[in-house]
Amino acid sequence: MRCSRRSLVFSRCRRNRRHHSVGDYSHAGLLAARQGFIIFCVIEDLKLPVGLDGRAVRHVAGDVRVRAHRHAELEVNLVVRGTATYLLGERRYALTPGTLTWLFPGQEHILVDQSADHELWWAVFRPQLVARIATAPHIQPLVQDDPVEPYSRHLSTAYTRRLQTLFSEVRAAEPRDRALANTGLAYLLMVAWRAFLDSNDVVDSEDVHPGIRTVVRVLQTDPNAGDLAELARSAGLSATHLSRLFKAQIGISLSRYRIQQRLHRFLLGYGNGERTTALTAALAAGFGSYAQFYRVFRHETGRTPSTLRPKQVLGLGPSTQNVAPQPVTIEPPWCQNSSAPTSSDDRRC
Known part of the structure; x- marks a missing residue:
């Protein structure tokens, strides 16, 4: 490597x-x-603003996070609505409201299978801040790089509401008062850790088959890579077994996952439409034509591509804008029934 x-x-x-x-x-x-x-x-280079010890961000379904990633900063997530699945290393975690999850610098992670109403808060903390805070023995686990034990637990309603308020206050302080924001980040770090310690409701996880993780990474890198038979060979599975196991472990079908990755790639390439056309970005993302892209975009989001301009704010990782994003929710209607996109390319898997 x-x-x-x-x-x-x-x-x-x-x-x-x-x-x-x-x-x-x-x-x-x-x-x-x-x-x-x-x-x-x-x-990922999170590009944290100079003078800030971290960031607090509100994430909703459709925000762009394309690939499995990790970063030098400690991260904490708090789910407040909807459901999602985290792939964390070789494990799969089902996230529900009130789930608090710690993600350490050595841990590769990605959110998949988000419900249309999924919403979470996440915050990252620079290593220097964590080192200053994690001096007492009960806090020292936070300085780990890649712990083996699970760090995901369900919180009480009171702790969940309290942390939501703290996340919001830290985010509001970031553009106005960095000293206040840094004080809030340190306090948020300690309160979130105390909430974690006070909970005994550990979130169960499941092993992810190494072949499934291979296919996930392949499609994250290139949504157009390989047909079902080629992907199955890369996973060391039969095509039928791959399709069935992928849906069972990732929570969505392989074909839907491929479509989502194409749309994510389009969103990254297109941005707010100021640097390229929708046609160019759609073709670069792997759609066979603008008509096919338009049809899939409408099915997935309930909107037309024109809604991305000029107010759509998109990015990979934490946004550096002081503007609330207008997310594109990716939730295809055919995932709820037996119907499927009409294009053979859409049914590639």
Whole structure:
């Protein structure tokens, strides 16, 4: 494997601890060959503003987070509405309202299968802040890089409401008063950890088959990579077994996952429409024509692509804008019934 980054010279791969030199990617990544596919998992530069010890962000279904990623900052998530699934390393976690999850710097993670009403708060904390805070023995687990034990628990309603308020106050302070925001981040870190310790309701997780994780990474890297037979070979499974196991472990069908990745790629390429056309971005994302893209976009979001301009605010990872995003909710109607998109390309898997 090779680790590469434009702005960070060295990083570590969980399965290969050797250091490697800088490559030419806008986000750091790990490249690995697997059965003829190139797998890219992002080591994300969160681009935190200078002078801030972290960030607090409200995430809703449809916000763009394309690939499995990890970052140098400790992260905490609090689900407030809807459901989702986290792939965390080799484990799968089902997230429901009140779930608090800690994500450590050495842990690759990605949200998948978000319900249309899914909403969570997440915050990241610079390593320097965590080191200053985590001096007492009961807080020192926060300085770990990649703990083995699960760090996801259900909170009480009182703690959930209290933390929602803290997340909101920290976010509101960030653009106006960085000293106040940093004080709030330190307090949020400690209260969230205390809430975690006070809960005994551990979130159960399931092992994810290594072949399924391979396919997830392949499609995150290139939504158009391989047909079902090729993906099955890369996973070391039969095509039928892959389809069935993917739906069981990831929570959505393989074909729906591929479509979501194409739409995510379109959203990243198109942005707010100021730098390219919708046709160019759709073709680059892997759609066969604008008509096919338009039909899928309408099915998935209930909108037309024109709603992305000029107010749509999209980004990978934390937004640096002081504007609330207008998310595109990706929730296809055919996932609720037996009907499917009419294009053969849409049914590729």
